[in-house]
Amino acid sequence: MERSIRNPKRDASSRQGKTGWYDYYAGFSPGFVADTLNYLDPHPKSIVLDPWNGSGTTTNVAQEAGFSVVGFDINPAMIILSKAKTLDPSVANSIGPLCDELIEKADHFRMQHPVWSDPLTTWLVKDGALYIRKLEWAIQKLLVDNKGYRNGGIRTVNHISSLASFFYIGLFRAVRLILAEFRSSNPTWIKQPKTEAEKVTIKKRHLHQLFVQNISEMALSLSSSQYLQNGLDVRLEVASSEAQPLDKQSIDIVISSPPYCTRIDYAMATCIELAILGYTMEKLNEKMRIEMIGTPxxxxxxxxxxxxxxxxxxxxxxDVREHGSRASKTYYYKTYTQYFDSVFASMGEIDRVLKDNGKCVLVVQDSYYKDVHNDLPSIFVEMGHHYNWSVDSRFVFKGSSLVAINKRASRHQQSKKRTEEVLIFTK
Ligand SMILES: C[S@@+](CC[C@H](N)C(=O)[O-])C[C@H]1O[C@@H](n2cnc3c(N)ncnc32)[C@H](O)[C@@H]1O
Structure with missing residues:
Protein backbone atom coordinates (compact mmCIF):
# COMPACT_ATOMS: atom_id res chain seq x y z
CA MET A 1 0.00 0.00 0.00
CA GLU A 2 1.26 3.48 -0.90
CA ARG A 3 2.15 5.33 2.31
CA SER A 4 0.68 8.81 2.51
CA ILE A 5 1.38 12.03 4.33
CA ARG A 6 -1.20 14.31 5.94
CA ASN A 7 -1.62 17.90 4.75
CA PRO A 8 1.08 20.15 6.31
CA LYS A 9 -1.50 22.91 6.91
CA ARG A 10 -2.51 23.36 10.50
CA ASP A 11 -6.01 22.19 11.36
CA ALA A 12 -8.11 22.31 14.55
CA SER A 13 -6.13 19.42 16.09
CA SER A 14 -2.92 21.44 15.63
CA ARG A 15 -4.24 23.96 18.13
CA GLN A 16 -4.39 21.44 20.94
CA GLY A 17 -1.75 20.46 23.46
CA LYS A 18 1.67 22.09 23.21
CA THR A 19 1.05 23.25 19.63
CA GLY A 20 -1.79 25.38 20.99
CA TRP A 21 0.54 27.29 23.32
CA TYR A 22 1.22 29.83 20.63
CA ASP A 23 -0.71 30.24 17.41
CA TYR A 24 2.07 30.66 14.84
CA TYR A 25 0.34 31.31 11.55
CA ALA A 26 3.37 30.00 9.65
CA GLY A 27 3.51 26.70 11.51
CA PHE A 28 2.78 23.33 9.95
CA SER A 29 0.83 20.49 11.54
CA PRO A 30 2.38 17.97 13.96
CA GLY A 31 0.53 15.20 12.05
CA PHE A 32 2.44 16.07 8.90
CA VAL A 33 5.82 15.73 10.68
CA ALA A 34 4.77 12.43 12.32
CA ASP A 35 3.66 11.03 8.93
CA THR A 36 6.85 12.21 7.23
CA LEU A 37 8.97 10.45 9.85
CA ASN A 38 6.90 7.27 9.39
CA TYR A 39 7.28 7.56 5.65
CA LEU A 40 11.06 7.98 5.84
CA ASP A 41 11.39 5.29 8.51
CA PRO A 42 14.81 6.54 9.66
CA HIS A 43 17.42 4.72 11.70
CA PRO A 44 16.69 5.32 15.46
CA LYS A 45 20.02 7.15 15.91
CA SER A 46 19.18 9.66 13.15
CA ILE A 47 19.53 13.38 13.81
CA VAL A 48 16.69 15.54 12.49
CA LEU A 49 17.29 19.19 11.55
CA ASP A 50 14.93 22.07 10.82
CA PRO A 51 16.91 25.15 9.69
CA TRP A 52 13.68 27.25 9.64
CA ASN A 53 12.31 25.82 12.86
CA GLY A 54 9.63 28.45 13.63
CA SER A 55 7.36 27.23 16.43
CA GLY A 56 9.39 24.01 16.61
CA THR A 57 6.89 21.56 15.14
CA THR A 58 9.59 19.43 13.49
CA THR A 59 11.90 19.34 16.48
CA ASN A 60 9.06 18.72 18.95
CA VAL A 61 7.47 15.85 17.02
CA ALA A 62 10.83 14.27 16.13
CA GLN A 63 11.96 14.48 19.75
CA GLU A 64 8.71 12.83 20.90
CA ALA A 65 9.38 10.10 18.31
CA GLY A 66 12.76 9.48 19.97
CA PHE A 67 15.18 11.32 17.65
CA SER A 68 17.93 13.78 18.47
CA VAL A 69 17.08 17.16 16.98
CA VAL A 70 18.60 20.45 15.88
CA GLY A 71 16.47 23.51 15.18
CA PHE A 72 17.55 26.96 14.05
CA ASP A 73 15.54 30.11 13.54
CA ILE A 74 16.70 33.67 13.15
CA ASN A 75 13.90 34.84 15.43
CA PRO A 76 14.76 34.49 19.17
CA ALA A 77 11.06 34.51 20.13
CA MET A 78 10.59 31.35 18.06
CA ILE A 79 13.60 29.65 19.66
CA ILE A 80 12.10 30.33 23.09
CA LEU A 81 8.82 28.78 21.92
CA SER A 82 10.50 25.64 20.58
CA LYS A 83 12.54 25.33 23.79
CA ALA A 84 9.42 25.61 25.97
CA LYS A 85 8.00 22.59 24.15
CA THR A 86 10.96 20.46 25.26
CA LEU A 87 9.96 20.81 28.93
CA ASP A 88 9.44 17.44 30.54
CA PRO A 89 5.83 16.72 31.62
CA SER A 90 7.08 15.53 35.02
CA VAL A 91 7.74 19.19 35.87
CA ALA A 92 4.04 20.10 35.50
CA ASN A 93 3.28 19.88 39.24
CA SER A 94 6.06 22.30 40.13
CA ILE A 95 4.79 24.99 37.75
CA GLY A 96 2.12 26.42 40.10
CA PRO A 97 4.44 27.08 43.09
CA LEU A 98 7.10 28.51 40.79
CA CYS A 99 4.56 30.81 39.18
CA ASP A 100 3.53 32.12 42.63
CA GLU A 101 7.15 32.80 43.47
CA LEU A 102 7.67 34.69 40.23
CA ILE A 103 4.68 36.92 40.96
CA GLU A 104 5.92 37.51 44.50
CA LYS A 105 9.36 38.46 43.22
CA ALA A 106 7.99 40.77 40.53
CA ASP A 107 5.68 42.40 43.08
CA HIS A 108 8.46 43.25 45.49
CA PHE A 109 11.08 44.28 42.99
CA ARG A 110 11.86 47.97 43.30
CA MET A 111 12.82 48.46 39.68
CA GLN A 112 12.46 52.00 38.45
CA HIS A 113 11.57 52.79 34.86
CA PRO A 114 14.46 51.28 32.92
CA VAL A 115 17.11 53.76 31.82
CA TRP A 116 16.66 52.47 28.30
CA SER A 117 13.43 53.34 26.67
CA ASP A 118 11.40 50.18 27.07
CA PRO A 119 10.22 48.82 23.70
CA LEU A 120 6.94 47.81 25.34
CA THR A 121 6.07 51.51 25.63
CA THR A 122 5.35 51.36 21.89
CA TRP A 123 1.89 50.07 22.93
CA LEU A 124 1.67 50.59 26.70
CA VAL A 125 1.83 53.49 29.10
CA LYS A 126 5.06 53.48 31.12
CA ASP A 127 3.63 51.88 34.27
CA GLY A 128 2.06 49.04 32.32
CA ALA A 129 5.33 48.37 30.50
CA LEU A 130 7.12 48.37 33.86
CA TYR A 131 4.79 45.71 35.36
CA ILE A 132 5.53 43.42 32.42
CA ARG A 133 9.25 44.14 32.62
CA LYS A 134 9.26 43.24 36.33
CA LEU A 135 7.69 39.87 35.55
CA GLU A 136 10.29 39.28 32.86
CA TRP A 137 13.00 40.34 35.27
CA ALA A 138 11.65 37.84 37.85
CA ILE A 139 11.82 35.02 35.26
CA GLN A 140 15.42 35.95 34.57
CA LYS A 141 16.39 36.29 38.21
CA LEU A 142 14.79 33.03 39.32
CA LEU A 143 15.31 30.85 36.27
CA VAL A 144 18.04 32.31 34.06
CA ASP A 145 20.80 34.08 35.91
CA ASN A 146 20.45 35.87 39.24
CA LYS A 147 23.53 38.05 38.72
CA GLY A 148 21.85 40.77 36.76
CA TYR A 149 19.22 41.58 34.22
CA ARG A 150 20.05 41.24 30.52
CA ASN A 151 17.43 41.75 27.93
CA GLY A 152 16.96 38.73 25.68
CA GLY A 153 20.10 38.96 23.60
CA ILE A 154 20.93 35.99 21.40
CA ARG A 155 23.42 34.61 23.90
CA THR A 156 20.78 34.57 26.64
CA VAL A 157 18.22 32.92 24.36
CA ASN A 158 20.62 30.22 23.18
CA HIS A 159 21.38 29.23 26.76
CA ILE A 160 17.98 29.64 28.32
CA SER A 161 16.36 26.51 29.84
CA SER A 162 13.11 24.94 28.74
CA LEU A 163 11.63 25.87 32.14
CA ALA A 164 12.45 29.57 31.78
CA SER A 165 11.20 29.42 28.17
CA PHE A 166 7.90 27.96 29.40
CA PHE A 167 7.33 31.00 31.64
CA TYR A 168 8.38 33.35 28.85
CA ILE A 169 5.65 31.84 26.65
CA GLY A 170 3.13 32.38 29.46
CA LEU A 171 4.19 36.03 29.52
CA PHE A 172 4.00 36.29 25.70
CA ARG A 173 0.45 34.95 25.83
CA ALA A 174 -0.65 37.30 28.62
CA VAL A 175 0.78 40.37 26.86
CA ARG A 176 -0.77 39.30 23.52
CA LEU A 177 -4.18 39.30 25.26
CA ILE A 178 -3.56 42.72 26.78
CA LEU A 179 -2.58 44.11 23.38
CA ALA A 180 -5.30 42.27 21.41
CA GLU A 181 -6.72 45.54 20.04
CA PHE A 182 -3.56 46.10 18.00
CA ARG A 183 -4.02 42.94 15.96
CA SER A 184 -5.27 43.41 12.44
CA SER A 185 -6.97 41.14 9.91
CA ASN A 186 -3.52 40.45 8.52
CA PRO A 187 -1.98 37.98 11.02
CA THR A 188 1.49 39.24 10.24
CA TRP A 189 0.84 42.85 11.13
CA ILE A 190 0.57 44.48 14.57
CA LYS A 191 -0.75 48.05 14.66
CA GLN A 192 0.88 50.77 16.74
CA PRO A 193 -0.87 53.57 18.59
CA LYS A 194 -0.32 56.98 17.02
CA THR A 195 -0.69 59.02 20.19
CA GLU A 196 0.04 58.58 23.90
CA ALA A 197 -3.70 58.60 24.56
CA GLU A 198 -4.15 55.48 22.44
CA LYS A 199 -1.65 53.51 24.52
CA VAL A 200 -2.94 50.77 26.78
CA THR A 201 -3.15 51.09 30.55
CA ILE A 202 -3.06 47.93 32.63
CA LYS A 203 -3.50 47.12 36.27
CA LYS A 204 -0.76 45.05 37.88
CA ARG A 205 -3.32 42.62 39.33
CA HIS A 206 -4.89 42.07 35.93
CA LEU A 207 -1.50 41.29 34.36
CA HIS A 208 -0.65 38.85 37.15
CA GLN A 209 -4.05 37.14 36.84
CA LEU A 210 -3.59 36.71 33.10
CA PHE A 211 -0.09 35.37 33.61
CA VAL A 212 -1.24 32.80 36.20
CA GLN A 213 -4.21 31.79 34.08
CA ASN A 214 -2.10 31.25 30.94
CA ILE A 215 0.61 29.39 32.83
CA SER A 216 -2.01 27.10 34.43
CA GLU A 217 -3.55 26.30 31.05
CA MET A 218 -0.14 25.48 29.63
CA ALA A 219 0.78 23.37 32.67
CA LEU A 220 -2.42 21.35 32.23
CA SER A 221 -1.60 20.46 28.62
CA LEU A 222 2.03 19.84 29.60
CA SER A 223 0.93 17.27 32.19
CA SER A 224 -0.93 15.27 29.54
CA SER A 225 1.82 15.54 26.91
CA GLN A 226 4.10 12.71 25.93
CA TYR A 227 7.10 11.89 28.12
CA LEU A 228 10.38 12.56 26.35
CA GLN A 229 13.07 9.95 26.07
CA ASN A 230 16.24 10.61 28.09
CA GLY A 231 19.62 10.88 26.42
CA LEU A 232 18.56 12.61 23.21
CA ASP A 233 20.55 15.58 21.96
CA VAL A 234 18.37 18.65 21.59
CA ARG A 235 19.89 21.81 20.17
CA LEU A 236 17.69 24.84 19.56
CA GLU A 237 19.52 28.04 18.67
CA VAL A 238 19.23 31.40 17.01
CA ALA A 239 21.08 31.00 13.72
CA SER A 240 20.66 31.81 10.07
CA SER A 241 19.90 29.05 7.59
CA GLU A 242 22.59 30.67 5.44
CA ALA A 243 25.33 29.95 8.01
CA GLN A 244 24.34 26.89 10.02
CA PRO A 245 26.66 26.26 13.00
CA LEU A 246 27.01 22.54 12.22
CA ASP A 247 29.75 20.23 10.99
CA LYS A 248 29.54 18.97 7.45
CA GLN A 249 27.72 15.66 6.95
CA SER A 250 26.36 15.65 10.51
CA ILE A 251 22.62 15.45 9.81
CA ASP A 252 20.48 12.53 8.60
CA ILE A 253 17.15 14.20 7.91
CA VAL A 254 15.87 17.71 7.26
CA ILE A 255 12.14 18.43 7.58
CA SER A 256 11.33 22.09 7.07
CA SER A 257 9.26 24.79 5.45
CA PRO A 258 11.29 27.68 4.10
CA PRO A 259 9.91 31.19 4.62
CA TYR A 260 7.11 32.08 2.20
CA CYS A 261 7.97 34.02 -0.93
CA THR A 262 5.13 36.51 -0.52
CA ARG A 263 6.92 39.28 1.39
CA ILE A 264 5.69 38.14 4.80
CA ASP A 265 7.11 40.13 7.63
CA TYR A 266 7.98 37.44 10.18
CA ALA A 267 9.74 39.96 12.42
CA MET A 268 6.78 42.34 12.58
CA ALA A 269 4.42 39.43 13.21
CA THR A 270 6.25 38.77 16.47
CA CYS A 271 7.16 42.35 17.37
CA ILE A 272 5.29 42.12 20.70
CA GLU A 273 7.24 39.03 21.79
CA LEU A 274 10.46 40.63 20.57
CA ALA A 275 9.65 43.78 22.56
CA ILE A 276 9.30 41.61 25.69
CA LEU A 277 12.78 40.30 24.89
CA GLY A 278 14.02 43.90 24.68
CA TYR A 279 14.05 44.42 20.92
CA THR A 280 13.30 48.01 20.02
CA MET A 281 11.53 48.88 16.77
CA GLU A 282 14.81 50.40 15.52
CA LYS A 283 16.69 47.16 16.13
CA LEU A 284 13.89 45.25 14.46
CA ASN A 285 13.98 47.52 11.43
CA GLU A 286 17.74 47.73 11.14
CA LYS A 287 18.58 44.10 11.76
CA MET A 288 15.99 41.39 12.03
CA ARG A 289 13.60 42.62 9.35
CA ILE A 290 16.53 42.86 6.93
CA GLU A 291 18.05 39.47 7.74
CA MET A 292 14.86 37.45 7.49
CA ILE A 293 14.34 35.57 4.27
CA GLY A 294 11.22 36.72 2.47
CA THR A 295 11.27 40.15 4.10
CA PRO A 296 9.49 43.04 2.39
CA ASP A 319 8.81 38.18 -16.16
CA VAL A 320 8.71 40.26 -12.97
CA ARG A 321 11.38 42.62 -14.25
CA GLU A 322 9.61 43.12 -17.56
CA HIS A 323 6.16 43.41 -16.04
CA GLY A 324 4.62 46.76 -16.93
CA SER A 325 3.14 47.46 -13.49
CA ARG A 326 4.51 49.97 -11.02
CA ALA A 327 7.73 49.11 -9.15
CA SER A 328 8.00 45.70 -10.83
CA LYS A 329 11.53 46.23 -12.09
CA THR A 330 12.64 47.99 -8.91
CA TYR A 331 11.10 47.03 -5.57
CA TYR A 332 9.43 43.75 -6.50
CA TYR A 333 12.30 42.44 -8.64
CA LYS A 334 14.70 43.21 -5.79
CA THR A 335 12.64 41.46 -3.09
CA TYR A 336 12.35 38.32 -5.23
CA THR A 337 16.03 38.33 -6.16
CA GLN A 338 17.16 38.60 -2.55
CA TYR A 339 14.72 35.83 -1.58
CA PHE A 340 16.13 33.41 -4.16
CA ASP A 341 19.70 34.36 -3.31
CA SER A 342 19.16 33.54 0.39
CA VAL A 343 17.21 30.37 -0.31
CA PHE A 344 19.90 29.12 -2.70
CA ALA A 345 22.61 29.81 -0.09
CA SER A 346 20.50 28.00 2.55
CA MET A 347 20.10 24.97 0.24
CA GLY A 348 23.91 25.00 -0.08
CA GLU A 349 24.17 24.89 3.70
CA ILE A 350 21.69 22.02 3.93
CA ASP A 351 23.77 20.20 1.30
CA ARG A 352 26.91 20.75 3.38
CA VAL A 353 25.48 19.50 6.69
CA LEU A 354 23.44 16.58 5.29
CA LYS A 355 25.05 13.14 5.13
CA ASP A 356 25.29 11.36 1.77
CA ASN A 357 21.96 9.63 1.12
CA GLY A 358 20.38 11.90 3.73
CA LYS A 359 16.79 13.04 3.16
CA CYS A 360 15.56 16.61 2.87
CA VAL A 361 11.81 17.23 3.05
CA LEU A 362 10.65 20.73 2.19
CA VAL A 363 7.11 22.14 2.23
CA VAL A 364 6.84 24.81 -0.44
CA GLN A 365 3.91 26.80 -1.74
CA ASP A 366 3.49 28.49 -5.10
CA SER A 367 2.11 32.03 -5.49
CA TYR A 368 1.50 34.78 -8.05
CA TYR A 369 3.08 38.11 -8.74
CA LYS A 370 0.16 39.87 -10.47
CA ASP A 371 -0.57 37.36 -13.26
CA VAL A 372 2.91 35.78 -13.20
CA HIS A 373 3.04 32.33 -11.64
CA ASN A 374 5.81 31.84 -9.08
CA ASP A 375 6.23 28.09 -9.27
CA LEU A 376 8.26 27.80 -6.09
CA PRO A 377 8.09 23.97 -5.85
CA SER A 378 9.73 23.66 -9.31
CA ILE A 379 12.30 26.32 -8.38
CA PHE A 380 13.28 24.30 -5.28
CA VAL A 381 13.44 21.09 -7.34
CA GLU A 382 15.80 22.79 -9.82
CA MET A 383 17.94 24.22 -7.03
CA GLY A 384 18.09 20.72 -5.52
CA HIS A 385 19.28 19.37 -8.89
CA HIS A 386 22.10 21.89 -8.79
CA TYR A 387 23.28 20.19 -5.58
CA ASN A 388 22.80 16.77 -7.22
CA TRP A 389 19.82 15.87 -5.05
CA SER A 390 17.22 13.56 -6.54
CA VAL A 391 13.48 13.95 -5.98
CA ASP A 392 12.03 10.79 -4.40
CA SER A 393 8.41 11.96 -4.20
CA ARG A 394 6.24 15.03 -4.50
CA PHE A 395 2.95 15.25 -2.58
CA VAL A 396 0.61 17.97 -3.84
CA PHE A 397 -2.03 19.70 -1.70
CA LYS A 398 -4.44 22.26 -3.13
CA GLY A 399 -5.79 25.02 -0.95
CA SER A 400 -5.95 28.67 -0.11
CA SER A 401 -2.99 30.66 1.10
CA LEU A 402 -2.10 33.63 3.23
CA VAL A 403 -2.79 35.79 0.16
CA ALA A 404 -6.46 34.96 0.50
CA ILE A 405 -6.62 36.54 3.94
CA ASN A 406 -4.68 39.62 2.93
CA LYS A 407 -7.34 42.19 2.12
CA ARG A 408 -4.97 44.20 -0.01
CA ALA A 409 -4.28 41.31 -2.37
CA SER A 410 -5.97 41.92 -5.70
CA ARG A 411 -9.15 40.07 -6.59
CA HIS A 412 -7.18 38.46 -9.38
CA GLN A 413 -4.72 37.02 -6.86
CA GLN A 414 -7.41 35.94 -4.42
CA SER A 415 -9.15 33.84 -7.06
CA LYS A 416 -6.03 31.73 -7.60
CA LYS A 417 -5.83 28.40 -5.82
CA ARG A 418 -2.44 27.81 -4.24
CA THR A 419 -0.58 24.57 -4.45
CA GLU A 420 1.44 23.38 -1.53
CA GLU A 421 3.94 20.65 -2.26
CA VAL A 422 5.90 18.36 -0.04
CA LEU A 423 9.19 17.70 -1.82
CA ILE A 424 11.20 14.70 -0.67
CA PHE A 425 14.83 14.80 -1.81
CA THR A 426 17.72 12.38 -1.36
CA LYS A 427 21.21 13.85 -1.32
C1 LIG B 1 7.39 28.95 7.30
S1 LIG B 1 8.15 29.36 8.83
C2 LIG B 1 8.51 27.78 9.51
C3 LIG B 1 7.39 27.31 10.38
C4 LIG B 1 7.65 25.96 11.05
N1 LIG B 1 7.62 24.89 10.08
C5 LIG B 1 6.62 25.71 12.15
O1 LIG B 1 6.00 24.63 12.17
O2 LIG B 1 6.39 26.60 12.97
C6 LIG B 1 9.73 29.94 8.37
C7 LIG B 1 10.61 30.39 9.50
O3 LIG B 1 11.86 30.81 8.96
C8 LIG B 1 12.40 31.79 9.82
N2 LIG B 1 13.47 32.50 9.09
C9 LIG B 1 13.40 33.53 8.21
N3 LIG B 1 14.61 33.83 7.74
C10 LIG B 1 15.50 32.98 8.31
C11 LIG B 1 16.89 32.78 8.22
N4 LIG B 1 17.66 33.53 7.44
N5 LIG B 1 17.45 31.80 8.95
C12 LIG B 1 16.70 31.01 9.78
N6 LIG B 1 15.37 31.18 9.93
C13 LIG B 1 14.77 32.13 9.20
C14 LIG B 1 11.21 32.64 10.22
O4 LIG B 1 11.47 33.30 11.45
C15 LIG B 1 10.10 31.58 10.32
O5 LIG B 1 9.93 31.17 11.65
Missing part, protein backbone atom coordinates in the same frame (compact mmCIF):
# COMPACT_ATOMS: atom_id res chain seq x y z
CA UNK A 297 12.56 45.18 3.25
CA UNK A 298 15.16 45.77 0.55
CA UNK A 299 18.83 44.97 1.22
CA UNK A 300 21.43 47.62 0.49
CA UNK A 301 22.86 45.56 -2.35
CA UNK A 302 20.73 43.50 -4.72
CA UNK A 303 22.38 40.19 -5.60
CA UNK A 304 22.92 39.15 -9.23
CA UNK A 305 20.86 36.13 -10.29
CA UNK A 306 23.00 33.20 -11.37
CA UNK A 307 22.33 30.35 -13.78
CA UNK A 308 22.57 27.96 -10.81
CA UNK A 309 19.16 29.11 -9.59
CA UNK A 310 17.62 27.21 -12.53
CA UNK A 311 15.47 28.12 -15.56
CA UNK A 312 12.12 28.42 -13.73
CA UNK A 313 13.55 30.91 -11.24
CA UNK A 314 15.33 32.97 -13.89
CA UNK A 315 12.24 32.93 -16.13
CA UNK A 316 10.08 34.16 -13.25
CA UNK A 317 12.55 36.95 -12.40
CA UNK A 318 12.63 38.03 -16.04
Missing amino acids: KIHRKTPEPTIEWGPTCLGFLK
